Each structure stands twice: as structure tokens, then as C-alpha cells.
Amino acid sequence: MIDPTTLIVMILSGATPILFAALGELIVERAGVLNLGVEGMMIAGALAGFAAAHATGSPALGFAVAAIAGAALSMLFGLLTQFLLTNQVATGLALTLFGLGLTALFGKPYEGVKAPSMGAGIMGLNWVVWLGLAMVPLLWWFLNRTRGGLILRGVGENHHAAHALGHKVRAVRLLAIAFGGAMAGIGGAYISIATVLQWTEGMTAGAGWIALALVVFSGWRAGGVLAGAWLFGGVAVLQLRLQAAGVNVPVQLLAMAPYLVTILALVVISARRRGSAAPGSLGQIFHTTS
Amino acid sequence: MQRRTFLITTAAVAALSGLPAMAQDAEKLKVGFIYVGPVGDGGWTYQHDQGRQAVEAEFGDRVETTFIESVPEGADAERAITQLALAGNKLIFTTSFGFMDATINVAQKFPDIKFEHATGYKRADNVSTYDARFYEGRAVMGTIAGRMTESNKIGYIGSFPIPEVIQGINSSFIHARKVNPDVEMKVVWAYSWFDPAKEADAAAALLAEGVDVILQHTDSTAPLAKAQEAGAIGFGQASDMAAFKPSPRVSSIIDNWAPYYIQRVGAVLDGTWESKATWAGIGDGEVEIGEITDAVPAEVKAEAEALKEQIASGAYHPFTGPLKKQDGSDWLAEGATATDEELSQMNFYVEGITAEIPK
Numbered sequence: 001m002i003d004p005t006t007l008i009v010m011i012l013s014g015a016t017p018i019l020f021a022a023l024g025e026l027i028v029e030r031a032g033v034l035n036l037g038v039e040g041m042m043i044a045g046a047l048a049g050f051a052a053a054h055a056t057g058s059p060a061l062g063f064a065v066a067a068i069a070g071a072a073l074s075m076l077f078g079l080l081t082q083f084l085l086t087n088q089v090a091t092g093l094a095l096t097l098f099g100l101g102l103t104a105l106f107g108k109p110y111e112g113v114k115a116p117s118m119g120a121g122i123m124g125l126n127w128v129v130w131l132g133l134a135m136v137p138l139l140w141w142f143l144n145r146t147r148g149g150l151i152l153r154g155v156g157e158n159h160h161a162a163h164a165l166g167h168k169v170r171a172v173r174l175l176a177i178a179f180g181g182a183m184a185g186i187g188g189a190y191i192s193i194a195t196v197l198q199w200t201e202g203m204t205a206g207a208g209w210i211a212l213a214l215v216v217f218s219g220w221r222a223g224g225v226l227a228g229a230w231l232f233g234g235v236a237v238l239q240l241r242l243q244a245a246g247v248n249v250p251v252q253l254l255a256m257a258p259y260l261v262t263i264l265a266l267v268v269i270s271a272r273r274r275g276s277a278a279p280g281s282l283g284q285i286f287h288t289t290s
Numbered sequence: 291m292q293r294r295t296f297l298i299t300t301a302a303v304a305a306l307s308g309l310p311a312m313a314q315d316a317e318k319l320k321v322g323f324i325y326v327g328p329v330g331d332g333g334w335t336y337q338h339d340q341g342r343q344a345v346e347a348e349f350g351d352r353v354e355t356t357f358i359e360s361v362p363e364g365a366d367a368e369r370a371i372t373q374l375a376l377a378g379n380k381l382i383f384t385t386s387f388g389f390m391d392a393t394i395n396v397a398q399k400f401p402d403i404k405f406e407h408a409t410g411y412k413r414a415d416n417v418s419t420y421d422a423r424f425y426e427g428r429a430v431m432g433t434i435a436g437r438m439t440e441s442n443k444i445g446y447i448g449s450f451p452i453p454e455v456i457q458g459i460n461s462s463f464i465h466a467r468k469v470n471p472d473v474e475m476k477v478v479w480a481y482s483w484f485d486p487a488k489e490a491d492a493a494a495a496l497l498a499e500g501v502d503v504i505l506q507h508t509d510s511t512a513p514l515a516k517a518q519e520a521g522a523i524g525f526g527q528a529s530d531m532a533a534f535k536p537s538p539r540v541s542s543i544i545d546n547w548a549p550y551y552i553q554r555v556g557a558v559l560d561g562t563w564e565s566k567a568t569w570a571g572i573g574d575g576e577v578e579i580g581e582i583t584d585a586v587p588a589e590v591k592a593e594a595e596a597l598k599e600q601i602a603s604g605a606y607h608p609f610t611g612p613l614k615k616q617d618g619s620d621w622l623a624e625g626a627t628a629t630d631e632e633l634s635q636m637n638f639y640v641e642g643i644t645a646e647i648p649k
Contacts, residue, residue, distance in 0.1 A: 006498040014491065111330025112511070114533055117519065196486040197515035201328050201360065203486055240495035243478045244445070251479050251648035 002245050009124045010241070012133075013195070015233030017042070017187040017204075019132045021211035022218070022225045023139055024183025029215055030143060031176035032156035032281035036092025037077055038184050039208025040099025045070040045185025047103040050115055050192040050199045057116045062193050063128065063186055070185020071178045073099060078177040082170050085285050100202060110199040118194050128190055133226075135183075140222040152176060156279035159286040169286050184208065210262075217266055219277040228265070235261050319381065319559055321345065322374035323357035324367065326386035327484040333509035334483065334528040334545070335359065338385045338408075341547030348552045352559060363388025363483075371396040375403050381558050383551070384408065386483065387452060393417060404563055406554060409454055411634055415565055420550055423571030424454065425461035425633070426601045427543035428505070429608035430579050430594050431525050434541055435503040436466030436473050437590040438523060445496030447489060447506040447513055448479045451648050453636040455507045460640045461608045462505050467642055469593070476501055477645040486512040497522060514538050523585065530580045541594070542580030549575060569630060573602040609633065614641040 021038050028035050048069030053062025077095050080086045118126045143149040154162045155172045163169050191207065192199050210232060218224025239254035323342050327335040342355050356379065361370045367389045374382050375396055383406045384393045390410035397405045397417045405417040413419055435444045444466055448455050459477060466473045476499055478492045489508050493516035496504060504524040506513045511531050517524040517538040526532070526542025550568065557563040570576035579598050582591045600606035611622030616639040622628060639647060 003498060010491070010494055010498065108330065111328065112332040112336075112533065114515070191487055196490045196510075196512045198486060198511060200331070200484075200486050200510065205485060205487060237491060237495070240478055240492050241498065244476050244492075244495040244499045244501075246476060246645050251481075255481055 002241055007238070007241060010237045011230060011234040012125055012129050014237045015229040016129050016132045017190045017195075017207050018211045018214060018233065019226065019229040020135070020187030020190065021184045021208060022214040022229060023132075023135050023222065024180035024187075025211055025215050026218070026220060026222060026225055027139065027143075027152070027183075028176050028180035029282055030156045030220060030279055031152050031173050032159055032279050032284065032286075033081065033173050033177060034088045034092065034283040035074065035077055035095070035177060035180060036089060036212065037074070037095025037099065037208075038180075038211050039204060039206070040096035041070040041073050041181045041184035042099075042188030042191075042204045042208045042211075043103045043202070044073045044099045045188035046192040046204055047107050047110070047199060049185065049189025051110055053115050053189075053193050054110065054113055059116055059118050059193050062115075063189050066185040066189030066193075067182035068185070070181040070183070070188070072181070074177050074181025074184070075174075077181075078174045081285075082173055082177075085287060088283050088285075096208065104201045107199055107201055111201075113198065115193050115197045117197070126194060128186070128194060136222050136226045143222065153279070156281055159281045159284070163286075163288060173286075184211070187211070213262060213266075216278075217262065217269065219269065220279065221277075228262075231265065232258050232262055318351070319349075319353045319555065320377070320379040321353055321355045321555055322377070322379035322382040323355065324361050324370055324374065324382070324384045324386075324389060325357055325359040326361060326363060326388070327509055328360050329357075331484055331509050332511050332529055332531060332533075335385070335509065336529050337545045338383070338547055341551040342383075344548035345551045345555050349555060349559070353555060361389075365392075367392040368395055372399070375400045380404065381406070381555060381563075387450075387454065404558060411567075413565055413567060418554070418565045418567065420554075420568040420570075421454070422545055422547075422576045423569060424543060424545075424577060425457040425608055426571045427577045427579060428458045428461040429465045429601065430598050431505055431541065431543065432462035432465030433469055433594050433597055434525075434582070434586060434590060435462065435505060436468065436470035437593070438540070438586065439466075439470065439473060439503045441500045441502045442470065442472045443474050443476060443499065443501045444503040444505065445493075445499070445501035446475060446477045447492045447496070447504065447508050448477055449483050449508050450481060451479065453634055456636045456639070456647065457633055458505075458507055459643070460636070463643055464613070464640055465597070465608070475643050475645070477643075479648060480508055482508065484509045486510040489513050490516050493517060526580050532580070535581070536583035537585040539583070540585045541582040544578040544580050546576055546578050571601070572598060573604060615639070616641055616643055 025038055045066035049062040049066030052065035053059050080091045081088050151167050155169050159169045188204055214225055214228040217228040235258040239257050325335040329339045358370050361367050381404045385408045387409045390412050393405050393407045394412050397414050407419050409421045410419050446459050463475045480488050480492050489510050490512040493513035497520045502522045504513050504517050506527050514524045514534045523538045523540050526539050528545050530542045530544050531539050607627040609628035611626040612624045613622040615621045
């Protein structure tokens with residue numbers, strides 16, 4: 001009835017934007033920083049990437065520019081929270097609103113313009129999907145098996161202890177924030193360059209918030225992020241496929257299924273886990289004198 | 291005494307200096323527009339904005355138009371409409387079905403302001419409704435779809451299950467099946483007028499089901515982009531979407547609101563405006579069929595254009611019996627045509643469509 005191959009291709013492709021954004025935010029949060037500006041960085045990447053891909057005709061260049069745009073916007077957050085010690089929650093929210101407004105303004109000339117085609121890659125999936133999948137074991141290995149990952153986790157768990165050991169808390173966090181921004185930018189660009197092939201205002205439509213939820217859902221682990229992205233992306237795609245196949249399930253129920261499944265999974269996971277898996281210093285302001 | 295003189299003088303000066311300004315204001319009619327999507331959507335809202343620009347071009351200095359774009363259907367719409375009303379607009383066009391209740395509510399508070407609501411059915415002394423017979427255009431698209439499909443599966447991306455959209459699905463299906471008895475219709479509801487990512491996914495879901503012709507009742511060009519990738523074809527919706535010529539976009543339904551907008555603004559200017567319901571189609575020039583490209587064989591093109599002419603002249607109605615409802619019960623007898631009343635409340639599929647309308 002529903003061809004499993006095309007379904008899997010659609011799920012992998014549909015999960016890619018939130019997978020990139022959530023993996024980036026995972027690193028940021030493991031370094032002890034809560035950046036709620038994922039949506040803003042994604043939309044910035046979506047516009048910058050689309051503009052670059054359209055101007056040069058090269059999707060690859062588009063993704064590179066998207067990563068730079070996302071990282072640049074995240075540095076605004078880094079400057080405010082790490083040097084001016086502003087509240088991370090408020091600054092992150094502001095970053096989202098700023099990103100949405102800024103792109104709506106600068107995106108006007110790109111409305112109704114077509115993007116160059118990505119073309120299908122190995123097994124009908126383009127290279128960005130494969131890159132996203134490769135990032136999962138890579139980041140797991142970095143976090144758990146390298147000295148850099150250990151320092152990053154140390155900074156996130158207890159920044160005073162890390163500081164006492166001579167680690168540069170602020171530098172580590174800025175690097176993590178920039179990485180998170182770049183990943184969010186690539187995730188956003190995937191929506192404009194690979195999925196929709198055009199630019200529209202507000203086109204990320206809440207994907208950044210789902211990415212944020214996925215990090216909590218995953219218990220701050222790379223493998224969990226992948227599972228969550230597949231679950232959420234899968235249900236979202238499956239409901240459209242069921243409709244197309246003419247399966248008699250109430251459409252409204254199908255449309256809310258992704259959110260229901262996410263909430264249910266969160267409840268089950270938090271009921272089973274003792275205590276919180278969140279990094280110890282998450283969201284706290286760090287200053288050497290405090 | 292001194293003070294009284296002063297007051298009188300001031301009042302006189304104010305009145306004198308105020309008069310020319312007031313006269314100018316009275317001449318200049320302010321017209322407001324509420325759009326559901328961005329002007330750059332390349333579809334529905336783009337066409338309404340073309341209509342707005344046509345009004346400015348027609349009346350020049352006598353009118354001043356403003357618009358608010360990307361207004362969500364719901365509570366926020368009322369705020370946006372009220373804002374236009376308070377800004378001194380004397381005629382306000384609300385251009386989406388979901389603005390219906392908001393328009394009526396605001397209209398009650400501003401009885402001196404005239405409102406025009408697109409595609410709705412609630413009217414008041416100061417609220418007119420206007421709509422286009424999109425189903426006439428769908429009949430032509432359905433004919434092309436039925437002839438062009440090789441898999442005998444055509445897909446339809448619906449926005450919301452409201453009569454206007456259901457008319458379109460039925461009309462497309464009836465005319466596709468008329469030329470191709472084996473054709474099947476698959477329907478996916480996006481529950482949005484404009485959500486490019488969702489529309490793209492909906493198109494991908496249909497393509498994966500073996501659909502090779504996509505019709506859409508949503509406003510972005512995302513489904514056409516998906517069709518192009520898969521080698522399928524589609525149609526421009528609301529606007530010509532000419533960027534996708536000659537294929538995947540093989541033809542289009544274009545909403546031409548300009549004549550209506552010019553007529554209604556003119557009516558307010560010369561004081562003849564009154565509340566009424568307008569439902570114009572191909573014959574009135576409100577629904578246009580965009581160029582049928584060379585991707586379509588000449589005989590199919592000729593067939594589609596002949597149908598268009600018949601509809602335009604009134605010789606043929608797209609809903610002509612014998613037609614049955616989906617459950618097999620009789621709807622229209624041989625030769626009978628659907629009334630506007632029936633169409634405006636259409637909540638059923640015709641016989642042959644296997645999908646179900648979400649309740």
C-alpha cells in the first residue's frame with residue numbers, strides 16, 4: 001500500500017533540518033549555554049543559503065554561506081551573553097525575533113525566485129542528508145572519546161571547577177555557540193534549498209523550537225537526537241502519506257500526531273529517568289568573580 | 291472681550307485653513323486591504339495586490355491604498371482590520387475566507403465604513419462579498435489532467451475542507467474522468483493556505499503514490515518545484531506562476547480581481563455602493579486560463595480551449611447532470627445544473643472519488 005522505500009527517503013529527508021539544528025544545540029547546551037535563538041539562526045541560514053545558491057547556482061556554496069550566516073548571528077548571542085552577561089533565555093528569544101524580522105526585510109527581493117536543483121544523491125538522498133547522519137557518530141565520538149569533548153562537558157557541568165582547572169570557559173562556550181549557529185544555519189538552508197526550492201518569509205515555521213525540544217527529549221545525547229528527529233519527522237511525513245494513500249483516519253488526528261507523539265515520548269522518558277540529565281551549569285551566567 | 295475676540299479669530303483661522311485640507315481629504319478615498327499571505331507568494335495574495343495596484347493606476351490621486359500582509363486567519367485578523375478602520379480607510383477589502391467573522395465583527399463597530407469580504411457568505415448592510423467561480427477554471431484543468439496522466443492517478447492538494455475547495459476537487463475530477471474513465475483522484479489536506487514546506491511534503495507524498503499530475507488549492511509554487519523534480523506536471527494556482535513554464539506548469543488558473551476592485555472603488559467614489567454578493571467566472575474575465583504550453587499535445591489544448599469557450603459563453607455549466615454523490619445517491623438529473631445556493635454549501639464529493647472529506 002505505502003511503498004516503504006519512498007517513505008524512508010521522505011522521513012530521512014524530512015528529519016534533516018531539525019537533526020542539524022538539534023545536534024548544534026546539543027553541543028551548545030553541553031557547554032552549559034541555553035540558546036533559544038535556534039529558530040532565528042535557522043531562518044537566517046535559510047535566506048542566506050538560498051540567496052547564495054541562487055546567485056552562484058551552487059547549492060554547496062549556499063550551505064556554506066548558510067553556516068556562516070548562522071554562526072555570525074549566533075556570535076551576537078555570544079557577545080551579549082558571554083561578555084555582557086545578559087540573561088540567556090531573554091537573549092535567545094530576542095535572537096529568534098530578530099532573525100525572523102531581519103530575514104523578512106532582506107528576503108523581499110528573493111520572493112518568487114527559484115533555487116538551483118540539488119539533484120538526488122546516493123539512494124535518492126542528497127549529500128546533506130548523509131552529512132547530517134554522519135554528524136551523529138562524529139559528535140558522539142567527540143563528546144565521549146576526545147579531550148576536547150571532555151573539556152566541553154566539564155565546562156557545561158561546572159564552570160567554576162573547569163575555570164579552576166585552567167580551562168578557558170568563555171572561549172569554549174563561544175566556539176560551541178558558533179558551531180550551534182552554523183548547524184542551525186545549515187538546517188534552515190535545507191528547508192529553502194532542498195525541500196521547498198524557494199524563499200518565503202517565516203518558512204522554518206517552528207522547526208527551531210522542535211529542535212530545542214529534541215535536545216531535552218534526547219537526554220542531551222547525540223543518538224537520542226537522531227531518534228527524536230526520525231520520530232518527529234517520521235510522523236509528520238507519515239500523516240501526509242496516509243492521506244495520499246486514502247487511509248480512513250481522521251485528518252485532524254493525523255495532523256496533530258507529531259506533537260502528540262513528541263509529548264508522549266517526553267512523558268515516558270522523564271518518568272523513567274531519575275533526576276535530570278541536563279548539564280549542571282546549563283543557562284547560568286559565568287563570571288570569574290562570582 | 292479681548293479673549294473672546296481671540297477665540298473667534300482663532301476659530302475662524304482654524305476653519306479657514308482647515309477647509310481646503312478637509313476638502314482634499316474628502317476627495318481622496320482611503321482604501322485598505324488585508325492579505326492572508328505575503329505579497330510575494332506568487333499566487334493568491336500576489337493577485338489581490340495586482341488588483342490593488344490597478345485601482346491606484348485607475349483612480350490616481352483620488353484614492354490612497356494601504357495593505358497589511360501575512361495576517362493570520364483568527365483573532366489577530368480582527369485587530370488588523372480594526373487598525374485599517376481606525377486609520378481612516380472608508381473601504382476595506384478582506385481577502386481570505388477565514389477573515390469572515392472578523393470582518394463582520396469589525397463592520398458592526400464601524401457602520402460608516404464599507405467592507406468587501408472575499409469568498410465568504412456572511413453579508414451586512416456595509417459588508418459585500420465577492421468570489422470567483424474557480425470551479426470553472428478547474429473544469430479546464432481537470433480536462434488537461436485527465437488527458438495528460440499516464441499513471442491514471444491525479445493528485446489534489448487541498449487547503450481547508452470548505453465549499454470553495456470541494457467545488458474545485460469535484461469539478462477537476464468530473465472533467466478528468468469525462469475524458470479518461472480510468473482516472474483516480476488522491477487528495478491530501480495541508481490545513482494551510484500557504485506553508486511552502488508542508489505543500490512540498492504534500493506534493494512529495496502524492497508523487498510517491500504514483501500521481502503524475504498535481505492540482506493544488508494552496509498558494510505557493512512549492513508543489514510545482516516538487517513536480518518538476520519528479521518529472522510530473524502541475525498548474526499555476528491563483529497566479530500564472532510563469533516561472534515554471536513550459537513544464538511542469540502546463541497551464542494555470544489566474545484570478546483577475548482588478549475589474550471588480552476598480553468597479554467597487556468607483557461605486558464608493560460616486561456614491562452608488564451597496565451591499566451585494568458577486569460571483570463572477572470565466573465569462574466575466576475574473577477567472578482567466580493561463581497559456582496552455584507546448585508540453586500539452588495540440589488536440590488536448592484545443593479540447594481544453596473549446597471547453598473554456600463553452601463555459602465562458604454560458605453554453606455549458608461544469609456541474610451538469612447526470613451526477614451522483616459519492617455515496618451513490620442522485621444529485622443532478624440528466625441536463626440539470628447545480629444552483630449557486632447548492633454550490634456555495636457543497637460538502638460532499640461526487641461519485642468516483644474514494645477519499646473522504648474530513649469532518
